Amino acid sequence: xxxxxxxxxxxxxxxxxxxxxxxxxxxxxxxxxxxxxxxxxxxxxxxxxxxxxxxxxxxxxxxxxxxxxxxxxxxxxxxxxxxxxxxxxxxxxxxxxxxxxxxxxxxxxxxxxxxxxxxxxxxxxxxxxxxxxxxxxxxxxxxxxxxxxxxxxxxxxxxxxxxxxxxxxxxxxxxxxxxxxxxxxxxxxxxxxxxxxxxxxxxxxxxxxxxxxxxxxxxxxxxxxxxxxxxxxxxxxxxxxxxxxxxxxxxxxxxxxxxxxxxxxxxxxxxxxxxxxxxxxxxxxxxxxxxxxxxxxxxxxxxxxxxxxxxxxxxxxxxxxxxxxxxxxxxxxxxxxxxxxxxxxxxxxxxxxxxxxxxxxxxxxxxxxxxxxxxxxxxxxxxxxxxxxxxxxxxxxxxxxxxxxxxxxxxxxxxxxxxxxxxxxxxxxxxxxxxxxxxxxxxxxxxxxxxxxxxxxxxxxxxxxxxxxxxxxxxxxxxxxxxxxxxxxxxxxxxxxxxxxxxxxxxxxxxxxxxxxxxxxxxx
Amino acid sequence: xxxxxxxxxxxxxxxxxxxxxxxxxxxxxxxxxxxxxxxxxxxxxxxxxxxxxxxxxxxxxxxxxxxxxxxxxxxxxx
Numbered sequence: 001x002x003x004x005x006x007x008x009x010x011x012x013x014x015x016x017x018x019x020x021x022x023x024x025x026x027x028x029x030x031x032x033x034x035x036x037x038x039x040x041x042x043x044x045x046x047x048x049x050x051x052x053x054x055x056x057x058x059x060x061x062x063x064x065x066x067x068x069x070x071x072x073x074x075x076x077x078x079x080x081x082x083x084x085x086x087x088x089x090x091x092x093x094x095x096x097x098x099x100x101x102x103x104x105x106x107x108x109x110x111x112x113x114x115x116x117x118x119x120x121x122x123x124x125x126x127x128x129x130x131x132x133x134x135x136x137x138x139x140x141x142x143x144x145x146x147x148x149x150x151x152x153x154x155x156x157x158x159x160x161x162x163x164x165x166x167x168x169x170x171x172x173x174x175x176x177x178x179x180x181x182x183x184x185x186x187x188x189x190x191x192x193x194x195x196x197x198x199x200x201x202x203x204x205x206x207x208x209x210x211x212x213x214x215x216x217x218x219x220x221x222x223x224x225x226x227x228x229x230x231x232x233x234x235x236x237x238x239x240x241x242x243x244x245x246x247x248x249x250x251x252x253x254x255x256x257x258x259x260x261x262x263x264x265x266x267x268x269x270x271x272x273x274x275x276x277x278x279x280x281x282x283x284x285x286x287x288x289x290x291x292x293x294x295x296x297x298x299x300x301x302x303x304x305x306x307x308x309x310x311x312x313x314x315x316x317x318x319x320x321x322x323x324x325x326x327x328x329x330x331x332x333x334x335x336x337x338x339x340x341x342x343x344x345x346x347x348x349x350x351x352x353x354x355x356x357x358x359x360x361x362x363x364x365x366x367x368x369x370x371x372x373x374x375x376x377x378x379x380x381x382x383x384x385x386x387x388x389x390x391x392x393x394x395x396x397x398x399x400x401x402x403x404x405x406x407x408x409x410x411x412x413x414x415x416x417x418x419x420x421x422x423x424x425x426x427x428x429x430x431x432x433x434x435x436x437x438x439x440x441x442x443x444x445x446x447x448x449x450x451x452x453x454x455x456x457x458x459x460x461x462x463x464x465x466x467x468x469x470x471x472x473x474x475x476x477x478x479x480x481x482x483x484x485x486x487x488x489x490x491x492x493x494x495x496x497x498x499x500x501x502x503x504x505x506x507x508x509x510x511x512x513x514x515x516x517x518x519x520x521x522x523x524x
Numbered sequence: 525x526x527x528x529x530x531x532x533x534x535x536x537x538x539x540x541x542x543x544x545x546x547x548x549x550x551x552x553x554x555x556x557x558x559x560x561x562x563x564x565x566x567x568x569x570x571x572x573x574x575x576x577x578x579x580x581x582x583x584x585x586x587x588x589x590x591x592x593x594x595x596x597x598x599x600x601x602x
Contacts, residue, residue, distance in 0.1 A: 149534035177580035
């Protein structure tokens with residue numbers, strides 16, 4: 001200190017001209033040595049101001065009170081070891097050593113530990129964090145999952161040594177022995193929060209049916225301790241891991257009065273590890289008793305119902321009575337009436353016979369004879385009227401017969417005459433027509449002195465044609481004559497070959513005879 | 525009807541109690557009550573089997589260097 005407070009005035013120890021001349025670095029180094037020497041290790045109480053944490057991992061923050069500010073630095077390794085991280089506005093006691101930063105003419109505190117200044121401050125910070133996480137909805141009631149009634153595998157996140165796991169296993173053994181997987185973690189100190197968070201996520205990450213069975217319930221447990229001891233269970237990573245857990249989670253951290261933030265995120269909070277075991281499983285013996293009781297009650301109910309129905313059946317069949325009782329009245333009535341049947345018939349026949357007697361007395365032979373005589377007289381009278389009636393009928397029939405006959409004769413005469421008159425008229429007309437036809441045909445021409453000459457091959461109309469013929473036929477009006485041409489005559493008559501047999505016969509009925517040959521027209 | 529073998533203890537127990545109640549109140553006809561009784565008996569057997577299967581096994585997760593679980597080892601004496 002004296003170094004800085006030396007009187008530089010003349011007359012002092014050092015002449016002004018002899019004053020030591022520092023370089024900037026030398027002076028900075030000297031200052032650094034003085035400060036580090038004087039404040040080797042200090043505890044400073046103050047409020048945390050602006051906090052910054054660049055990617056280097058170091059943490060820069062201010063510590064301040066109402067008048068002054070000191071810059072503070074925590075290196076990466078120191079930050080990692082801190083139980084409580086400084087947060088803006090937090091009242092803390094920081095422990096560290098003073099140094100300078102010559103590059104900026106700055107003095108600063110290298111902080112290796114920060115503790116909240118008093119429990120009240122820590123609680124205030126906890127409350128602030130709780131509210132922030134609650135605002136995110138991590139503690140919402142609708143996130144809570146029901147605890148399974150009878151989990152098969154229970155995952156316990158705790159220290160593998162110590163009373164807590166013993167308490168849990170002991171209580172489980174009493175109630176309902178189960179398969180338990182212990183995920184060993186540090187339950188206090190720096191490693192606590194990350195290990196607990198990793199354990200919760202690790203259990204969730206186990207695949208169902210894998211080599212390690214996936215628990216269907218997680219218990220996060222720790223025994224009692226100071227607020228600082230339990231601090232890891234207040235860390236955000238732990239709270240978030242618990243809130244994200246798909247497996248239902250029971251938190252059992254500290255004693256009943258200790259509340260950590262994991263309790264808010266857990267699906268159930270148990271006041272103690274033992275209580276967590278009680279929540280986890282039911283009491284096996286009670287259940288066995290209940291199941292057996294159910295079976296017994298069921299059997300009893302069945303038996304009871306069977307007996308009741310059997311009794312009811314007996315009652316009803318008793319009410320039904322003996323079958324003979326049903327038929328007895330009918331039988332009695334039958335007996336009564338069947339006894340009266342025989343006498344009744346006899347009485348009836350007697351009565352009918354009495355009615356028949358007088359009628360039978362009336363039936364006598366002369367009564368029938370009288371009847372026959374009367375009918376005979378009626379028949380005779382009718383017979384006498386039959387003869388004359390028949391005569392009249394015959395006369396009448398004969399008269400009708402005569403009249404009909406006369407009309408028939410008249411009609412048959414007229415019938416005989418009618419067709420002949422018609423035939424005569426038709427014959428006359430036919431003759432007339434035939435005469436007309438003859439006057440028009442070539443035969444009439446023959447009558448006037450012409451003739452037709454034919455050879456064996458047909459009609460001959462020229463001398464040259466006739467010259468080569470062996471025989472000729474000449475037709476006159478009254479018949480045909482075969483002739484031989486004089487020049488070539490050998491004295492034998494030519495055979496008559498009537499090639500056109502009907503050609504000259506007028507008025508014959510043969511087909512084609514009435515028509516002249518087609519080439520006849522050349523004669524005219 | 526759900527398969528009894530796949531039922532949790534709690535569900536099986538609930539149904540067993542319902543069956544007992546129905547039989548005791550006598551609200552089912554006789555022929556159905558027999559089927560109901562048989563189902564009740566199966567439920568009871570299932571529950572009893574689940575309760576009988578009360579084996580304690582305590583294992584500790586072993587962790588690799590990266591903090592991931594590598595397996596589990598039995599724990600004795602806790």
